[in-house]
Amino acid sequence: xxxxxxxxxxxxxxxxxxxxxxxxxxxxxxxxxxxxxxxxxxxxxxxxxxxxxxxxxxxxxxxxxxxxxxxxxxxxxxxxxxxxxxxxxxxxxxxxxxxxxxxxxxxxxxxxxxxxxxxxxxxxxxxxxxxxxxxxxxxxxxxxxxxxxxxxxxxxxxxxxxxxxxxxxxxxxxxxxxxxxxxxxxxxxxxxxxxxxxxxxxxxxxxxxxxxxxxxxxxxxxxxxxxxxxxxxxxxxxxxxxxxxxxxxxxxxxxxxxxxxxxxxxxxxxxxxxxxxxxxxxxxxxxxxxxxxxxxxxxxxxxxxxxxxxxxxxxxxxxxxxxxxxxxxxxxxxxxxxxxxxxxxxxxxxxxxxxxxxxxxxxxxxxxxxxxxxxxxxxxxxxxxxxxxxxxxxxxxxxxxxxxxxxxxxxxxxxxxxxxxxxxxxxxxxxxxxxxxxxxxxxxxxxxxxxxxxxxxxxxxxxxxxxxxxxxxxxxxxxxxxxxxxxxxxxxxxxxxxxxxxxxxxxxxxxxxxxxxxxxxxxxxxxxxxxxxxxxxxxxxxxxxxxxxxxxxxxxxxxxxxxxxxxxxxxxxxxxxxxxxxxxxxxxxxxxxxxxxxxxxxxxxxxxxxxxxxxxxxxxxxxxxxxxxxxxxxxxxxxxxxxxxxxxxxxxxxxxxxxxxxxxxxxxxxxxxxxxxxxxxxxxxxxxxxxxxxxxxxxxxx
Numbered sequence: 003x004x005x006x007x008x009x010x011x012x013x014x015x016x017x018x019x020x021x022x023x024x025x026x027x028x029x030x031x032x033x034x035x036x037x038x039x040x041x042x043x044x045x046x047x048x049x050x051x052x053x054x055x056x057x058x059x060x061x062x063x064x065x066x067x068x069x070x071x072x073x074x075x076x077x078x079x080x081x082x083x084x085x086x087x088x089x090x091x092x093x094x095x096x097x098x099x100x101x102x103x104x105x106x107x108x109x110x111x112x113x114x115x116x117x118x119x120x121x122x123x124x125x126x127x128x129x130x131x132x133x134x135x136x137x138x139x140x141x142x143x144x145x146x147x148x149x150x151x152x153x154x155x156x157x158x159x160x161x162x163x164x165x166x167x168x169x170x171x172x173x174x175x176x177x178x179x180x181x182x183x184x185x186x187x188x189x190x191x192x193x194x195x196x197x198x199x200x201x202x203x204x205x206x207x208x209x210x211x212x213x214x215x216x217x218x219x220x221x222x223x224x225x226x227x228x229x230x231x232x233x234x235x236x237x238x239x240x241x242x243x244x245x246x247x248x249x250x251x252x253x254x255x256x257x258x259x260x261x262x263x264x265x266x267x268x269x270x271x272x273x274x275x276x277x278x279x280x281x282x283x284x285x286x287x288x289x290x291x292x293x294x295x296x297x298x299x300x301x302x303x304x305x306x307x308x309x310x311x312x313x314x315x316x317x318x319x320x321x322x323x324x325x326x327x328x329x330x331x332x333x334x335x336x337x338x339x340x341x342x343x344x345x346x347x348x349x350x351x352x353x354x355x356x357x358x359x360x361x362x363x364x365x366x367x368x369x370x371x372x373x374x375x376x377x378x379x380x381x382x383x384x385x386x387x388x389x390x391x392x393x394x395x396x397x398x399x400x401x402x403x404x405x406x407x408x409x410x411x412x413x414x415x416x417x418x419x420x421x422x423x424x425x426x427x428x429x430x431x432x433x434x435x436x437x438x439x440x441x442x443x444x445x446x447x448x449x450x451x452x453x454x455x456x457x458x459x460x461x462x463x464x465x466x467x468x469x470x471x472x473x474x475x476x477x478x479x480x481x482x483x484x485x486x487x488x489x490x491x492x493x494x495x496x497x498x499x500x501x502x503x504x505x506x507x508x509x510x511x512x513x514x515x516x517x518x519x520x521x522x523x524x525x526x527x528x529x530x531x532x533x534x535x536x537x538x539x540x541x542x543x544x545x546x547x548x549x550x551x552x553x554x555x556x557x558x559x560x561x562x563x564x565x566x567x568x569x570x571x572x573x574x575x576x577x578x579x580x581x582x583x584x585x586x587x588x589x590x591x592x593x594x595x596x597x598x599x600x601x602x603x604x605x606x607x608x609x610x611x612x613x614x615x616x617x618x619x620x621x622x623x624x625x626x627x628x629x630x631x632x633x634x635x636x637x638x639x640x641x642x643x644x645x646x647x648x649x650x651x652x653x654x655x656x657x658x659x660x661x662x663x664x665x666x667x668x669x670x671x672x673x674x675x676x677x678x679x680x681x682x683x684x685x686x687x688x689x690x691x692x693x694x695x696x697x698x699x700x701x702x703x704x
Contacts, residue, residue, distance in 0.1 A: 005252045017096050020059030024097040025088035035078045038212040039070055041149060045541040046070045049095060062095040065104050073106040076212050077114025081105045094256035117210045121147045124343040128356045136364025142168030143363055144339025146211040153548040154526050158374035163321025167332050170211045174336060175220040178207045197232045201225060215262035222246040239274045265306050272305035279405035299325035304397035311389035316380040316492050320373045328369040331362035380492060461688035462598045463627060466497035467681040469656035471517030474629060475501060478565025478596050484509040485603050487521030494521040507564055512588040512605035514542040525549040536583040556589050566596025572620050586611040599626035599691040602646060606632040612639035621646060626695055634663025643674045649695055651676035
């Protein structure tokens with residue numbers, strides 16, 4: 003700890019100077035790429051070392067462009083222009099650079115260039131000829147190259163808790179080191195030579211798969227094990243892991259804040275410490291081979307689950323079973339895929355080996371897709387510290403129920419008391435597990451197959467409870483429209499599942515603020531057409547294009563039908579320059595007809611834009627339902643609501659620091675005579691118009 007603290011203290015002045023130098027709205031900086039270049043829904047992302055007036059400093063780069071330039075890879079030198087934002091003191095990068103332009107001045111050279119060519123060639127020339135998801139996944143399984151993995155397959159891998167298979171781990175490094183050690187031994191090399199060759203091959207492998215946190219941890223453990231062998235000593239797995247963690251944190255203290263490093267180290271510790279007692283516990287009911295097959299993924303899930311809950315509000319419900327099914331195929335795909343990648347200079351050997359690797363790769367992909375498609379594959383959970391603590395408590399209960407308490411090292415007089423305590427704890431834990439399983443099964447059923455039974459069937463408008471954001475579903479006959487996605491894809495998925503909505507005919511993204519568009523991944527594979535408001539940058543459209551093949555810009559005058567209802571966009575005009583992209587250029591829609599009451603959806607329009615709607619006569623007549631603008635902010639034009647005289651006012655709002663909905667906005671709605679329904683207090687809100695206009699609330703007011 004002292005070494006780590008000293009490193010942080012020594013580095014902090016230089017980091018702070020670099021942070022201040024980079025915290026500017028306009029920046030041009032030279033960056034040497036030090037990580038994998040990844041494609042995200044928001045563009046291209048990588049990290050590296052930037053040259054600043056205060057010296058070299060680590061930065062993260064987020065590029066808004068569509069396709070990365072040729073040569074952008076680990077080891078490249080690039081010039082970036084854009085804007086920079088200083089990071090918090092606990093983050094590894096001193097700043098995030100939001101790049102407008104990325105220019106490669108030096109492509110990866112020497113061994114970096116060879117590794118880059120092998121990775122890119124494996125994707126472009128070898129795996130691309132293989133069919134389906136098996137070909138897309140193979141580079142990820144073998145060398146950690148996930149650029150070919152589609153958003154749908156990536157979501158399935160995460161939902162089934164199989165995404166760790168595309169992150170190079172200790173098993174990959176151990177395999178490479180073992181093969182190198184065995185090959186050099188077969189050639190008659192001595193122990194020292196074998197260790198040196200194995201370490202050299204390990205270093206080249208790290209460059210091939212790129213030095214991510216999990217790779218660095220695994221490689222360090224392998225290197226320590228090799229050095230121990232060279233010295234004629236054998237160390238336990240726990241000792242090797244502990245030394246590796248200490249060494250890495252001393253070299254880079256900011257790894258302690260890396261979720262990838264935490265998950266990698268924790269999973270390894272779980273396999274070393276938790277798997278044996280769990281396997282012994284399972285042996286009471288099943289053969290040892292089966293017990294071990296279950297204990298390995300269960301140990302990893304019990305330990306990693308609380309860490310994942312810190313940043314994700316979901317639990318992969320079928321993760322253990324999916325890992326049992328996919329586990330045996332992963333090593334074969336890894337070994338054969340790695341051979342195919344390295345054999346690219348011999349095309350016949352590369353293509354033949356890749357064809358053999360395709361079968362286990364396809365098995366893993368199909369397993370992920372199958373389990374991700376099961377009801378409640380992603381079980382909702384609390385996010386943050388509460389979610390982590392509660393899931394850790396569940397893990398302790400499950401472990402005690404299966405393995406019991408560890409043997410006590412006490413005298414004979416106290417041993418019987420300890421045995422009674424251990425038996426009682428195990429029984430209580432077993433009861434708690436039964437209760438958790440019962441509650442979990444019921445929750446999964448209510449959130450999956452039985453979800454539509456928990457809400458009235460006759461509805462035409464649904465205001466989803468997605469937190470501080472908008473997500474409104476409109477149904478007419480057999481067709482469905484969605485207006486905005488809210489900030490949380492998991493919350494939107496739960497709402498759609500509860501409503502029994504499997505497919506969406508048209509989705510409207512009024513504008514690209516996170517509280518209206520961040521849930522777009524929930525629409526992947528279920529939406530036909532997306533109509534969007536003005537985008538500030540081309541990269542904003544990437545999540546929409548990943549979700550639907552038909553993505554088009556919306557403008558005033560565009561119209562269409564959803565079932566028996568007609569919709570029309572009222573705002574903004576196609577080439578308006580009165581307002582920049584954002585709240586005041588939100589799509590404004592009216593929709594109605596059939597069983598859908600006449601509805602006006604105002605996006606996040608402010609008072610000035612609302613005034614233009616009124617003064618220009620764009621909004622005509624009265625409306626049955628209005629989606630209140632900007633979550634009920636104070637920035638409203640009262641005359642608009644007085645003109646449309648809504649009977650029902652819907653407010654999409656969650657916990658927030660903005661004071662939404664503002665008392666002034668609520669007063670405007672009260673004067674217009676509207677019944678107000680808001681998702682923060684009412685939960686899911688349904689509106690129907692059969693014999694009369696009716697509002698149903700998930701959590702009725704007292």
